[in-house]
Amino acid sequence: MxxxxxxxxxxxxxVILVLEDLGIPYELEQVRSLTPDGAKQIGKYNAARRIPILETEDGSxxxxxxxxxxxxxxxxxxIDVKTKLALRLIDELCDSCIILFQQKLWECDLKWESKFSQVQFERVKSILASLEKKVDKGGLHQMEKDWLLCVLDWLSFREVFNWKKGHLALENLYESLKDKERYQKSAPRT
Ligand SMILES: N[C@@H](CCC(=O)N[C@@H](CS)C(=O)NCC(=O)O)C(=O)O
Known part of the structure; x- marks a missing residue:
């Protein structure tokens, strides 16, 4: 694939974590989604111009x-509905974090002063607070841990904001996971 x-x-x-877990061989075609050339390249595979895209025997x-x-x-x-909803919340977190990163990267709103950025940041804070409570109670499914680790590690890698502040349970979970072999191969790098 x-x-x-x-x-x-x-x-x-x-996606890489699932592919690795299931032992499915794949090759990675590297693209730079946030550059105009990268977006054009991705557009050859899918009109939405976002990654990831997986080319499979059943199509793209x-x-x-x-x-x-x-x-x-x-x-x-x-995946049962309860887990799907929990995973969707982490996707919402990831979407808003990426938007906030883009606001800085593209110099649209460097200090997140616009109403638009503020709404994104409020969503991020609200989701982090709910996850902090959930982690504190120890109620995370393995896939939730994986997806959350992907977001938190990326936030640290890109230095988007200090997500650790006020989130001790999330920080402890992150520290206990991030160096595990299972996550090392896909750790964010340029
Ligand atoms: N809902 C999509 C979101 C994917 C997404 O936002 N990918 C980012 C990279 S992390 C991207 O391709 N951004 C390019 C853009 O927004 O133009 C998914 O889960 O695959």
């Missing part, structure tokens, strides 16, 4: 969650 993605993207990393599949579900379904595994 061919995975169109990058070694920095938290959404691509989710986009959206990290749909790709993960496809890979699991192929092995006869289903």
């Amino acid at each position: 061919k995975l169109i993605g990058s070694t920095t993207s938290p959404f691509v990393r989710k 599949i986009f959206d990290s969650t749909i790709i993960c579900e496809y890979l699991l379904e192929k092995q006869g595994k289903q």
Whole structure:
């Protein structure tokens, strides 16, 4: 299978973790999604111009969650609705964090002063607070831990903001996971 993605993207990393877990061989075609040339290159595979995209025997599949579900379904595994909702919340967190990063990267709103950035940041804070409570109670599914690690590691890698402040349970979970061998191969790098 061919995975169109990058070694920095938290959404691509989710897919890599599932591919590695299931022992599915794949080759990674590196693209730079946030550059005009990269977007054009991705556009050859999918009109939405976002990564990841997985080229499979069943055709080209986009959206990290749909790709993960496809890979699991192929092995006869289903994700229940409760877990899907928990995972969706982490995707919401990731989406808003990426938007905030882009606001700085593209110099649209360097200090997140606009209403638009503030709404994104409030969403991020609200989701982090709810995850902090959940982690404190020890109630995370393995895939939630994986997806959360992808987001938190990317936030640290890109220095988007100090997510650790006020989130001790999340920080402890992050510290206990990040150096594990299972996450090392896909750790964010340029
Ligand atoms: N919902 C999508 C989001 C993917 C996404 O936002 N990917 C980023 C890279 S981490 C991207 O391609 N951004 C390019 C853009 O927004 O133009 C998924 O889960 O695959």
